[in-house]
Amino acid sequence: MTDLITVRVTAREEQGDGVVLLTLASMTGVELPSFSAGAHLDLHLTDGLVRQYSLCGDPQDRQYYRLGILHSPVSRGGSTAACALKPGDKVQVSAPRNLFPLVEEGENALLVGGGIGITPLLAMAHALHLADRPFALHYCGRSRQSMAFLAELAAVPWAGRVVLHISDEGSRLDPKALFDGAPDDRHLYACGPEGLMQALTDAAERAGLAADCLHQESFTPAAPCGGEAFEVSIPALDVTVQVGESQSIVQALAQAGVRVKVSCEQGICGTCLANVLEGTPDHRDQYLTEEEKADNDQVILCCSRARSARLVIEVFEVE
Ligand code: FES
Numbered sequence: 001m002t003d004l005i006t007v008r009v010t011a012r013e014e015q016g017d018g019v020v021l022l023t024l025a026s027m028t029g030v031e032l033p034s035f036s037a038g039a040h041l042d043l044h045l046t047d048g049l050v051r052q053y054s055l056c057g058d059p060q061d062r063q064y065y066r067l068g069i070l071h072s073p074v075s076r077g078g079s080t081a082a083c084a085l086k087p088g089d090k091v092q093v094s095a096p097r098n099l100f101p102l103v104e105e106g107e108n109a110l111l112v113g114g115g116i117g118i119t120p121l122l123a124m125a126h127a128l129h130l131a132d133r134p135f136a137l138h139y140c141g142r143s144r145q146s147m148a149f150l151a152e153l154a155a156v157p158w159a160g161r162v163v164l165h166i167s168d169e170g171s172r173l174d175p176k177a178l179f180d181g182a183p184d185d186r187h188l189y190a191c192g193p194e195g196l197m198q199a200l201t202d203a204a205e206r207a208g209l210a211a212d213c214l215h216q217e218s219f220t221p222a223a224p225c226g227g228e229a230f231e232v233s234i235p236a237l238d239v240t241v242q243v244g245e246s247q248s249i250v251q252a253l254a255q256a257g258v259r260v261k262v263s264c265e266q267g268i269c270g271t272c273l274a275n276v277l278e279g280t281p282d283h284r285d286q287y288l289t290e291e292e293k294a295d296n297d298q299v300i301l302c303c304s305r306a307r308s309a310r311l312v313i314e315v316f317e318v319e
Contacts, residue, residue: 004044004092005033007065009085016141016148018071019116020083023057023064024093031062035096037127038120038189038217041065042094042269043082050263050271051078054120054191054217055096056149059127065093068148070116078264099289100191100217102127107185109135110178112200114192118149120217124189129158140165140173140196175203191217218286227282230306234258234313235277249301249311260301261317267303271317274301278312281305 011023026032035041040054057066071083085091100120102109109128111121118139128135137158141147144166153162165173173196179186188209190200197216204214226246232253233240243252250260250272263271267285276297283293285300292298299313 004094006090006092007032009087009089009091010064012086016150017146018073018083019148020069020071021148022067022069022082022085024067024091025064027090032065033095034062035059035065035123036098037102037123038100039096039098039123040100040120041067041096043067044092044094045078045081047077047081048261048263049078049081050269051082052264052268053082054100054123056119056122057126058130059123060130065096068116068119068122099286100189100215102189103187103215107134108187109133110186110188111135111137112140112173112178112188112190112192112196113138114140114190114196115146116148117190117192117196117217120191121189122149125156125158125161129156129161136161136163138163138165138173138178140192141167143168175199176206179203179207179209187213187215189215194218227305230308231310232306232313233310234315236314237318243305248303249299249305253301258315259319260315261319262302265302267300270300272301274299274316275314276311277314279306279308279310281311282307 006027007024008027009022010025013021015021035055037059040052042050042052044050053067053069055065056068057064069079069082072079102124111124113121121137125137165171188204190197197218229245230243231240232243232249237258239256239258241252241256243249250262253260260272263269268287270287276299280296281299282305284303287300288298
């Protein structure tokens with residue numbers, strides 16, 4: 001796990017339908033660790049809850065981190081705790097981490113955000129504007145009242161590049177039209193609900209967009225952890241367990257009395273990260289980067305499995 005930073009909430013604002021905008025600043029006034037557009041950070045909340053939120057501010061700004069958090073009506077505690085933070089509160093965060101970066105070579109960027117999925121794309125728009133690279137930001141919502149950031153988007157220097165798609169005003173996004181006449185060197189960056197993401201993927205494929213030009217960040221958790229059974233050993237604890245076809249490693253270890261510390265249990269937060277000493281993981285998480293997954297020396301225990309018959313691991317935190 002990365003070292004944590006303690007920050008203070010300096011502003012809280014409610015916008016749209018259940019969106020809370022938080023501004024976080026360093027406790028000491030020193031600059032915060034830098035981040036690149038598309039990055040997120042882990043917010044460490046009460047009772048060991050850890051939740052990930054995209055940084056939606058300007059990456060140039062090293063004084064503040066800005067987060068846009070949707071208070072989920074089916075919250076398992078994370079968004080409720082995050083949205084309850086108020087100015088003056090201290091909270092621990094991880095250093096920013098980017099699993100959704102802008103590619104350097106992409107000349108024309110189509111940014112598409114649905115609902116709260118707009119947040120990483122705001123940081124991307126700031127970065128592309130600063131780099132003087134062409135882009136358009138398409139922001140989709142049910143109604144003007146439900147959408148956060150509208151006043152801000154009207155005031156940014158790149159406001160002319162923002163296109164709003166508002167369902168109850170009849171301007172719902174047509175994914176197919178998005179690609180009509182778009183230049184060949186375009187890259188699509190999309191974040192939003194599953195239906196929007198699938199429609200964009202289908203339209204991009206039909207338009208002939210190369211797979212490596214399609215960049216998505218999804219709200220959906222990691223793939224279900226089922227698959228072939230395999231064995232997991234932890235030499236330091238002298239434990240070996242069989243992980244069943246529909247079990248996670250965390251569950252199999254718990255049956256043997258080894259309670260690995262978990263938080264999101266969806267392969268997002270990294271709390272259950274372990275080192276791999278032997279064997280090859282079958283990565284199902286959204287925490288490790290593609291490079292880290294290729295190294296095969298770490299595994300997320302709440303959702304990933306094994307490609308080999310046996311994994312030998314080293315766990316960091318057990319309860
Ligand atoms: S508990 Fe969050 S990644 Fe496993």
